[in-house]
Amino acid sequence: MDKGKVFKYIEEHFEEHLKRLQELVRQPSISAEGLGIKECATLVRDYFRALGCKDARLVETSGNPVVYGFYDAGEDKTLIVYMMYDTQPVDEPGWIVPPLEGRVVEMEPFGKCLVARGAINTKGELGAFINACESIIASGEEIPLNLIFVAEGEEELGSRHLPEFINKYLDKLKEADAVFFPTADQDEKGKVQMALGVKGIVYFELELDGKSWGYGPTEFAIHGSNKAWVDSPALRMIQALSTLTTKDGNTVLVEGFYDNVAPPSQEDLELIEKLAKTFDEETVKKEMRVERFINDVHGKEALLKYLYSPTLNIDGIWSGYTGPGTKTVLPHKITAKVDVRLVPNMTVEEVIPKIRRHLDKHGFKEIKIVQLEEGYGWAKTSIREPAAQAVLKTYREFGYEPEIWPHMAGSAPFCMFNREPLNLPFVMGGIGHGARAHAPNEYIVVGEGGPTGGLTTLEKSYVAILDNMAKML
């Protein structure tokens, strides 16, 4: 492939390429609320068709459709391109622009940024990858390996129906040599980070209502003065929740919670040693607006904590009157949203039974556990895999020595590809930057000239990754 030709084409088509990203973020696709799913899936399918996929379709599942596309390059090698077209909700206060308008804002020190829900997680990259493929073809070159596009619409709901799709398309997917997830992996200062896996996740609600408990108000919040003789589901739930962790909220007290936690592998320990040398703690904290880590840990210790601790987190909690001023009620119900993150070798299946046993043992049989997602396991790909080496080689070609992370603390459905029945290496990558996923003012840098790559660089890096994959897989 004459990459120079393709890169020139990409440089000359920045404005049109940006428009695709704007089109994507302007089409809501909030899976938690069922908003715009079908419309966004259709948009993505049309991109696959326009690219020249012979087969491009919405594959129905029990949940949101998976957008499938097969690009037949007539090559021996086949790469699955995993993508997601759904996003988080946009309910947070604090957005500086409407979150679904696709506005481009000048942001120091990056230059032009697209500020929108999905900008970095991950409509920006989806659009950029399509732009990259289209640019290869438009500049007269050929996509160097067959591509199986798998764009799911329930990543933010835990990819609960992706296994249905995988089973349905197993024969086709088995022909692939690796899986690639287009991302944008530079930090605020432009350092490239390469993550080789993810933690797993289980997400559930803990709920207590007077009706099922048999104590407390059963149907509605009653006058607060009745607390003198009527039980409070809220106060009771707080007691239950308080047994889950130590007083600092940081060590989980659920029996057996840490039993299956494996120590870091030799390969991981070597990666961590190297990582600790370049890990830019201050930038990470600044991005999150966090002043201190737990127990004021730093450097390697912080990294080990971040990557090898399973966690129990309260994503949300609510009960009773939450408006302005005072309203004196005894609420009949309280709900907490909880996620548990899994590290090797914890399993998805062990979590809920352990929480249940814990609550029962402490006398909280009345508290219900409502699992909201199937959950997914942790996933790891060795740096020695050719797919990982192809991404690494690309970064070096662009002049970056990446910071390699043995895995991320976040979760993604990679295990569905790199465990049974597919057992494929799963890698992600791309030279670009964005942040504030799941938070207000999510952005992706689109302009060039700042400390990070913009949209043009990101697309070029995808082209080079495809080229290296074709050579190395």
Next chain:
Amino acid sequence: MDKGKVFKYIEEHFEEHLKRLQELVRQPSISAEGLGIKECATLVRDYFRALGCKDARLVETSGNPVVYGFYDAGEDKTLIVYMMYDTQPVDEPGWIVPPLEGRVVEMEPFGKCLVARGAINTKGELGAFINACESIIASGEEIPLNLIFVAEGEEELGSRHLPEFINKYLDKLKEADAVFFPTADQDEKGKVQMALGVKGIVYFELELDGKSWGYGPTEFAIHGSNKAWVDSPALRMIQALSTLTTKDGNTVLVEGFYDNVAPPSQEDLELIEKLAKTFDEETVKKEMRVERFINDVHGKEALLKYLYSPTLNIDGIWSGYTGPGTKTVLPHKITAKVDVRLVPNMTVEEVIPKIRRHLDKHGFKEIKIVQLEEGYGWAKTSIREPAAQAVLKTYREFGYEPEIWPHMAGSAPFCMFNREPLNLPFVMGGIGHGARAHAPNEYIVVGEGGPTGGLTTLEKSYVAILDNMAKML
């Protein structure tokens, strides 16, 4: 006074009298949200004027105005009529009619009911009392004692600026012999309940945010995976809240919380003995949709618990994502609304310092206490007071032997009248029924013929109370 004439007039003007109640509930006056306050105050002032009050005005305070009216009957005796024109918010789900439309609904077994926010708490009674006064005059009789109307607009906010009014109008108020609060005191079955006082209340928010803490996210909710190395204000707050009570949520563990709790007086114990004989536990539970009291207590034991326990209640709690489905965030902030009810001889002033000391002692110095109301103390009036005897006599004249409660578990600003500087007896009463104050489908019975009095009976009872007050004060 020829009460027969007045009663006949009331019977013949039911439709117009109902319209006044509808007019009142249709005029929103939600003090927690600042909605419609001025408009409702003006409406009430106009009622006072129309009645013939020589002086009727909005008295400004640092908060919502107090509506003052002086009806000069040219008599020696003067009665303060305490009222409130504000209501709770209408945010609860579950209303069967729009809460501000003043709809009349047939409800078994009561017959016609006005279902609206404020119907029983307490616009229904305010309107009925004005109707009663107007009927006395319209039927050619005379109001038998001077009336000082005091309608406040911040009862639901803890009457925080009522003392300003009282100080401003002290000379006039001091001329009064007693205070009367028009209420509707029948239970679902028609039994009349007479309460001689209230508990006190202190209302505050407990808040923890990462910014003031120095740990956790400081400005917005961040991606939930960061729980591995970033502290959670929510989990930390839960630990703090859990120290406030025993595991069942029913005994307060704040040091010294119960120190000033006085045992029931001899008069109270005598009243409780009698009360236990008629106390209709099942009706009380049914009204609240409560199956069991705390520890399954019954009868006299339940009454003692209800009336003589100070309480700590969570009115509301919220943090992070509270929408549908899953969103994985580590919230930067959590808030709980808490009310503490005071029994004799606890003081308003002791509560916050004790909570503060408790939190500090348990290592939760970072948790902020934001007091939302000034709070008010408990209040009690002896059954031997002439004002109480006048209400009691009225009930008996109507054929009811009331169930006498030494005080209610609810709170109201009665202490502002029956302690320094006024030291006036404070009584409430009225023969009628309503329920679900602070809850959806709040109602007042307006039709006659059911197990309770309707609007006509309620107005007649107010006329008779005024008559008896004039004779007995």
